[in-house]
Amino acid sequence: MTDLLPPIQTTARDDAVLKALAGFVRREALGPGEKLPTERILAERLKVSRNTVREALTRWEGLGLVERRQGSGTYLKAAVSPDMLHMPLTLAGGNDFAGLMATLEIRRALEAEAAALCAIRAGKAELAEIERKLDLMEEAFQTRAGMSSDEDWEFHQAVFRASGNPLFEQIIAAMYEMFHRFWEHPLGVRDFGHASFPYHRTIFNCIAARDPDGARAEALKLIATVEDDLKRGAANLKLSDRR
Amino acid sequence: MTDLLPPIQTTARDDAVLKALAGFVRREALGPGEKLPTERILAERLKVSRNTVREALTRWEGLGLVERRQGSGTYLKAAVSPDMLHMPLTLAGGNDFAGLMATLEIRRALEAEAAALCAIRAGKAELAEIERKLDLMEEAFQTRAGMSSDEDWEFHQAVFRASGNPLFEQIIAAMYEMFHRFWEHPLGVRDFGHASFPYHRTIFNCIAARDPDGARAEALKLIATVEDDLKRGAANLKLSDRR
DNA sequence: GTGCAGAAATTGGTTGGACCATTGAACCAC
DNA sequence: GTGGTTCAATGGTCCAACCAATTTCTGCAC
Numbered sequence: 001m002t003d004l005l006p007p008i009q010t011t012a013r014d015d016a017v018l019k020a021l022a023g024f025v026r027r028e029a030l031g032p033g034e035k036l037p038t039e040r041i042l043a044e045r046l047k048v049s050r051n052t053v054r055e056a057l058t059r060w061e062g063l064g065l066v067e068r069r070q071g072s073g074t075y076l077k078a079a080v081s082p083d084m085l086h087m088p089l090t091l092a093g094g095n096d097f098a099g100l101m102a103t104l105e106i107r108r109a110l111e112a113e114a115a116a117l118c119a120i121r122a123g124k125a126e127l128a129e130i131e132r133k134l135d136l137m138e139e140a141f142q143t144r145a146g147m148s149s150d151e152d153w154e155f156h157q158a159v160f161r162a163s164g165n166p167l168f169e170q171i172i173a174a175m176y177e178m179f180h181r182f183w184e185h186p187l188g189v190r191d192f193g194h195a196s197f198p199y200h201r202t203i204f205n206c207i208a209a210r211d212p213d214g215a216r217a218e219a220l221k222l223i224a225t226v227e228d229d230l231k232r233g234a235a236n237l238k239l240s241d242r243r
Numbered sequence: 244m245t246d247l248l249p250p251i252q253t254t255a256r257d258d259a260v261l262k263a264l265a266g267f268v269r270r271e272a273l274g275p276g277e278k279l280p281t282e283r284i285l286a287e288r289l290k291v292s293r294n295t296v297r298e299a300l301t302r303w304e305g306l307g308l309v310e311r312r313q314g315s316g317t318y319l320k321a322a323v324s325p326d327m328l329h330m331p332l333t334l335a336g337g338n339d340f341a342g343l344m345a346t347l348e349i350r351r352a353l354e355a356e357a358a359a360l361c362a363i364r365a366g367k368a369e370l371a372e373i374e375r376k377l378d379l380m381e382e383a384f385q386t387r388a389g390m391s392s393d394e395d396w397e398f399h400q401a402v403f404r405a406s407g408n409p410l411f412e413q414i415i416a417a418m419y420e421m422f423h424r425f426w427e428h429p430l431g432v433r434d435f436g437h438a439s440f441p442y443h444r445t446i447f448n449c450i451a452a453r454d455p456d457g458a459r460a461e462a463l464k465l466i467a468t469v470e471d472d473l474k475r476g477a478a479n480l481k482l483s484d485r486r
Numbered sequence: 487g488t489g490c491a492g493a494a495a496t497t498g499g500t501t502g503g504a505c506c507a508t509t510g511a512a513c514c515a516c
Numbered sequence: 517g518t519g520g521t522t523c524a525a526t527g528g529t530c531c532a533a534c535c536a537a538t539t540t541c542t543g544c545a546c
Contacts, residue, residue: 014499038527039527050503052499052501054298058257058302059302063305063331063333068527069527070508070526071508071526073526074526081335084335085334087332087417087418088306088329089330089417090330091329091410092326092413108356109356110353167345167348170332171349174328256528281497294531297498313497313499313536314536315538316496316498
């Protein structure tokens with residue numbers, strides 16, 4: 001009963017532009033990295049002002065679907081389709097220890113679930129991809145004698161992708177970014193993340209063995225080590241300088 | 244080694260405008276529903292073109308932070324702060340059963356964790372608030388002989404708030420909105436959510452008894468009933484009309 | 487004074503045209 | 517090849533005007 005009879009749209013130029021553009025992308029089968037028509041061309045073809053085109057593209061840019069490079073052009077950054085659903089999530093950033101712990105609690109919940117789902121759903125190709133990332137990570141660990149956050153993150157991303165639910169990757173990416181925003185040096189803990197290393201392999205083993213509950217349990221252990229590192233770091237911080 | 248030497252930013256007019264505006268909102272202590280200065284005023288004060296102001300506001304509008312009403316003004320729709328993190332979530336081809344299930348999987352993970360944390364952390368006042376919402380929900384259930392999604396949602400929100408982690412509420416709210424966007428009628432299932440009713444009380448009991456594992460288990464059962472309803476709905480849909 | 491229709495002012499939405507800043511390719515001297 | 521220079525293409529910004537929806541004011545009838 002609530003919103004039947006939605007308000008009619010007498011004007012919706014921007015949306016119309018985006019709809020047309022999404023259709024264009026589909027027809028031309030454009031993928032990430034490919035170049036869109038220039039703003040001037042779009043304005044002319046769609047019979048709208050270039051300014052309107054720009055507002056529409058600004059929306060897509062804000063959604064991370066598109067990247068504009070001055071002097072070069074506008075490029076697709078993600079797959080777009082006419083029937084996408086957008087859900088902007090804005091997080092009030094807590095720039096303190098509590099904020100970090102908050103992101104970790106979200107990670108704990110999602111990471112465990114994703115690992116479990118992955119153990120159920122991952123196909124052969126995805127399993128191989130996860131193992132490849134795992135090997136890369138372990139190699140980096142040997143070489144540099146410590147955790148490499150890039151390879152580590154790629155491993156986790158591969159797991160999220162294989163979970164069959166794109167939301168996992170997107171949401172945890174937000175947590176990850178939030179986590180790294182005020183964490184250039186991990187609060188003075190030198191071997192941050194070191195303890196988490198072995199659990200990557202155990203998680204993979206559970207996934208490969210199609211053992212959801214095991215994968216969930218190992219993921220929880222992994223997050224627990226990170227939480228522990230964080231708490232140690234907070235203790236260090238409290239000792240050294242209280243800004 | 245990865246991203247030292249980040250690309251320098253020579254111009255960032257839009258961002259500068261938004262930063263200034265966020266500062267303004269904070270200084271004036273503006274909250275949701277309140278009116279922002281007009282585009283013309285902003286352009287004049289910030290010494291930028293009105294066009295630039297519009298592109299900046301378009302970004303905020305796309306993020307759902309602001310609402311523009313022609314002839315009236317621009318109004319705040321959510322709390323904004325200078326240190327927000329924006330994470331637009333996009334679900335490709337979300338208008339189908341798979342999209343609904345995707346949001347539910349996120350809910351399953353977060354809802355269980357939030358309930359467990361709540362059982363650990365909720366204070367007396369928060370506990371009372373949750374029980375109040377529970378009573379309201381049960382009353383509405385008796386009166387209307389069915390689940391009321393408003394009261395139901397308020398109960399869950401109260402739990403998230405008492406979890407001590409604001410991210411739970413924010414993220415699940417986004418899932419909730421996405422869920423309801425293509426779910427006017429619950430796919431032909433008349434008593435949608437009916438089966439979930441008793442678990443609200445059992446969740447609360449576990450929380451009040453400080454039993455995190457129990458709360459988690461009951462929350463999982465609740466989500467399971469919703470998933471079940473959803474699957475029944477999908478089956479109905481497949482039988483009736485295949486558009 | 488009250489109520490209400492119509493005028494006027496306000497405000498976001500759109501347009502067209504102009505110019506600036508950056509990019510990338512073509513070209514040239516060495 | 518290397519390193520500059522030129523030049524066209526492209527996104528970024530600005531301006532001035534007008535359109536469309538909304539709000540506010542005005543003045544008249546009662």
